[in-house]
Amino acid sequence: MRLKGITSIVVLSVFIITLLWTVLVILAPFLVPSGTLTDLSGYVGSHENDEKIADLAPLPKAMYWVGDGQCHQIASRSYFLNGNQMPFCARDLGLFLGLAAGFGVLTFYRHKVYPFIALAGFIPLGIDGGVQLLTDYESTNVLRLTTGIIAGIAASLLLVHFVFVLQEDREESSALRERKAPPSNRQG
Secondary structure: OOOOOOOOHHHHHHHHHHHHHHHHHHHHHHHOOOOOOOOOOOOOOOOOOHHHHOOOOHHHHHHHHHHHHHOOOOHHHOOEEOOEEOOOOHHHHHHHHHHHHHHHHHHHOOOOOOHHHHHHHHHHHHHHHHHHHHOOOOOOHHHHHHHHHHHHHHHHHHHHHHHHHHHHHHHHHHHHHHHHOOHHHOOO
């Protein structure tokens, strides 16, 4: 099925999912009473904040629970909205914003993607995060957000590149099968 002006149903679907996710991440602090969640600092891969989020409504509880398991949620590396810490750090927020923006543009505009150039979009994040990890350097939330956005756009470019390659292969295979089909099997 082809929709006019849409490059791919798959890309459109992923855009909708990433946009919805990003909106939910941004809305989560507004779905909690102001000043309720002020320090969620912890570790990736664990749930240290189960008691803090236990009494939240289901949607913000789910968002903060996922954030708790997937992000360090260090308060100084996170943004605060409505007096509450966001469920993900500034860099993760940037990644989500970049993914949504990249998939959004690529939903309506098919562009030739050069994978090695797209991979370069991960370099700023790697430098900023890597230097911070290995030295006393402390990045800023604006820089974390910016490098996350760049890496999110790069990731969307790479993923969409592979979607387009798979679509082209499928279309070529269909055309080849149609050419090889005996005349009695062709639709006319």
